[in-house]
Amino acid sequence: MITLSLLHPIKQLPVQVWTFENESVIRIGRSTDNHVILYSAVVSRHHVELRRVGASWELVNLGTNGTYLDGKRITQVCITDGAVIRLARSGPNIQIRLGAEALKNLSHRQETDRTMTQRSDDLPLPTDIMERHKPDATTPISSQEDAITSRFLSGTIPVPEHLRLPDADLEGDGLLTFAAETTPDPVQPNxxxxxxxxxxxxxxxxxxxxxxxxxxxxxxxxxxxxxxxxxxxxxxxxxxxxxxxxxxxxxxxxxxxxxxxxxxxxxxxxxxxxxxxxxxxxxxxxxxxxxxxxxxxxxxxxxxxxxxxxxxxxxxxxxxxxxxxxxxxxxxxxxxxxxxxxxxxxxxxxxxGPTLSQTILAAGPVSLQRAIDWILSLCSVLEYLHQFAPPIVHRGIHPQNLLRMSRTDGSEAIALVGFGAIKALVLDQAISPHLNGYVAPEQMDWQATAAADLFALGPLLAYLVTGRPPVSFYADQGDGMRFCAVMVSAFTPDVVEIVHRLTDPKPEQRFPSAAALAEALRFARVETSFPVDAPLHE
CATH class of the missing domain: 3.30.200.20 (Phosphorylase Kinase; domain 1)
Structure with a gap:
């Protein structure tokens, strides 16, 4: 059992308490997919992970503004009972207690305030969260602690007034947007x-x-x-x-x-x-x-x-x-x-090097030119694989299998790892969820050609410039369900045409080779495009 307590910024007393009995990983951050949601201008979307390692617990910092223990910025440490961590230099303090004994010292009000013992799969919508966080004018507030706790819904850590985010704006697509930060996703093989x-x-x-x-x-x-x-x-x-x-x-x-x-x-x-x-x-x-x-x-x-x-x-x-x-x-x-x-x-x-998935989660979408440069680097790798007789088909191209490698001249190249998709084919296993939206219709077939690898580059390009999963760009526009490049607003007309051909359901209608695709991308008109999010600043 592990217990997390938000400490009052002045009194250093527990304001709200959460107990987890069966979780092996606990995530704290601003995003609604965390176990404990914390709305603060200095807290990253995914700021901290607590991991059970045998009989002990390990803390891993994922946040841009850092996590501090005993006044020192940490990256990864083993946690002892009673440790107090601070999210960012001026952020909220959270005390960590290990074992059932930690609950015995809690007051009756704190015990009833304890909310989320396990993460719910039914996450509230972003608009619901913001509405439910507004203070109720009809409820009397008798103390500073009550003023904090009365503003927040179950499952979130309340944040002192000076650290809370202003009301977030809803973009046209209905997504709640915040500033991006350097938050890597789970580690990938290699x-x-x-x-x-x-x-x-x-x-x-x-x-x-x-x-x-x-x-x-x-x-x-x-x-x-x-x-x-x-x-x-x-x-x-x-x-x-x-x-x-x-x-x-x-x-x-x-x-x-x-x-x-x-x-x-x-x-x-x-x-x-x-x-x-x-x-x-x-x-x-x-x-x-x-x-x-x-x-x-x-x-x-x-x-x-x-x-x-x-x-x-x-x-x-x-x-x-x-x-x-x-x-x-x-x-x-x-x-x-x-x-x-x-x-x-x-x-x-x-x-x-980090994966492209880690990069986009960390800094948000990149410009169209930047994304095309990454695709061109990957095309050189695919051209090498596809020259074999028969061609070597990777079958698992997605952001978590692509790494940014530093070159001797200070520039970058994209490395391709994760050649294990062949095992799923041999064992007749279902396609990995990571590949949703990237998979060509013919991919899970022994007869799949190099065109299956090229198909994935279209959805990949969309992910890099939007940060959104490629499945959100699939639609039926009269010719069956397929990837619709025209739905990606960051694409120029030239790029829309290239990606539309690249993701044609019929392999023979796609580009004949990675070299041909690279040539088309080099001559494509690319207007100036900026990321949707700006880097997070404390």
């Missing part, structure tokens, strides 16, 4: 970057400017966060809850010793590969950041339910066979295939 100022990150691989086309320097100057991402750790079923301390140096670090470079803690060891932290988890497999003799790799292991499944093992071998011949700086390199009695894993190179 996404790797250290960002702690206290740790010495090893040199990350950079790619040559001669191999991958450069992204336009003017577009690169936009207000987009640099390729940094927070990579929370995690422990899954089958992994010991108490990690083994490996290094004994006093200075330590986040995950690796700043003195010797060895892992500070190891979750498990598989064939001399030491699992250091979780990168991503799927239904069939889980990917870890692993370390072996100074080498950092991504190790994908079949989940316990699939490890003894012959078809799942065969699917992992298919993925390995797909990666083995590839030699491109923007694609993970095959390292090893581990086939043990009760374990099966694929070892790949670890790719640096």
């Amino acid at each position: 996404s790797f970057f250290f960002n702690s100022p206290d740790s010495q990150a090893e040199r990350l691989p950079q790619i040559s400017a001669e191999i991958v086309p450069a992204i336009d320097a003017q577009a690169a100057s936009e207000q987009v966060p640099p390729p940094l991402s927070i990579q929370p750790s995690g422990i899954l079923s089958g992994i010991p809850s108490s990690a083994v301390r490996v290094c004994s140096h006093a200075r330590g670090g986040d995950y690796f010793c700043v003195d010797c470079g060895q892992p500070l803690r190891v979750l498990q060891t598989v064939c001399d590969y030491q699992l250091v932290r979780l990168l991503g988890q799927g239904k069939i497999a889980t990917t870890y950041h692993a370390w072996k003799a100074g080498q950092h790799v991504a190790l994908k292991l079949l989940n316990p339910d699939w490890v003894d499944n012959a078809q799942a093992r065969g699917a992992l071998e298919c993925e390995a066979d797909l990666l083995r011949p590839l030699n491109h700086p923007c694609i993970p390199h095959f390292i090893d295939l581990l086939m043990l009695d009760h374990q099966a894993g694929l070892v790949m190179s670890l790719m640096p």
Whole structure:
């Protein structure tokens, strides 16, 4: 059990209390998809995550303005009972209590004020939230605490007057809009970057400017966060809850010793590969950041339910066979295939940089020119894959499988990871929810061609310039349900025409190759386009 208490800004007494008994992850922020919703001008949409790690809890900061513990800005720490965190330098204070004993000291009024023990799937509409937060003039307010708590609906943390947001405006599409902030989404397999100022990150691989086309320097100057991402750790079923301390140096670090470079803690060891932290988890497999003799790799292991499944093992071998011949700086390199009695894993190179999904969540939509530059970089990768005979079809192109990599000349290129979609096809599994809106009609078919990969670039371009899921741009305009480029207001007429052809339900009607698409995009007329949201400022 974990209990969160909002503390009065002056008296430092609990104003409102929330108890969670079964949650393993608790999110706090301004967005309505959080477990605890907090309306404040200095709080990010997704500001903090509390994660259960074995018998303890870990706090991960996701907010632009930071999270503070004992006056120090933190990135990721283990939480002790009674800890008080502050969201932003001038934000609200939240006390964290662990265990059932924390509830015994609460007053009767605070006990009845306790609202949300688990997150509800029925989230209130943004307009309902704003209306229900207005003070009721007919209700007498007897104290400053009551003045705070009377303004907020169940399931949200009340915020002192000087920190509350002004009434938000509703855009034409009915979406409640706030300023964007640097809030990364969950870590993706093969996404790797250290960002702690206290740790010495090893040199990350950079790619040559001669191999991958450069992204336009003017577009690169936009207000987009640099390729940094927070990579929370995690422990899954089958992994010991108490990690083994490996290094004994006093200075330590986040995950690796700043003195010797060895892992500070190891979750498990598989064939001399030491699992250091979780990168991503799927239904069939889980990917870890692993370390072996100074080498950092991504190790994908079949989940316990699939490890003894012959078809799942065969699917992992298919993925390995797909990666083995590839030699491109923007694609993970095959390292090893581990086939043990009760374990099966694929070892790949670890790719640096945040995902495009993390970037858009952090800073909001980008300009059309910026998005096209990213698509052009991706086209060079697809052109490489599709030159094989038969062409290598990725089948899983979406923002969480695309990383922004730094080049040796300071520019960027887009890397493609997540080649595991082949496993879903081999095992006859349903399409991942992440692919909704990006999937070509013929994609889950052994006969799918390179045109299926090109199809995904249309919805991807729409997501980059709007920040909205591509499914919101599907409609039936007389020729069946399909992606409608004309619905994307940020597209110019030239781009509408290109994307309309790119997302044609019939593969033969699309562009014949990634090179042909790239040529069309280079000659397209692109008017000046600005992001919908501005960066968050404290």
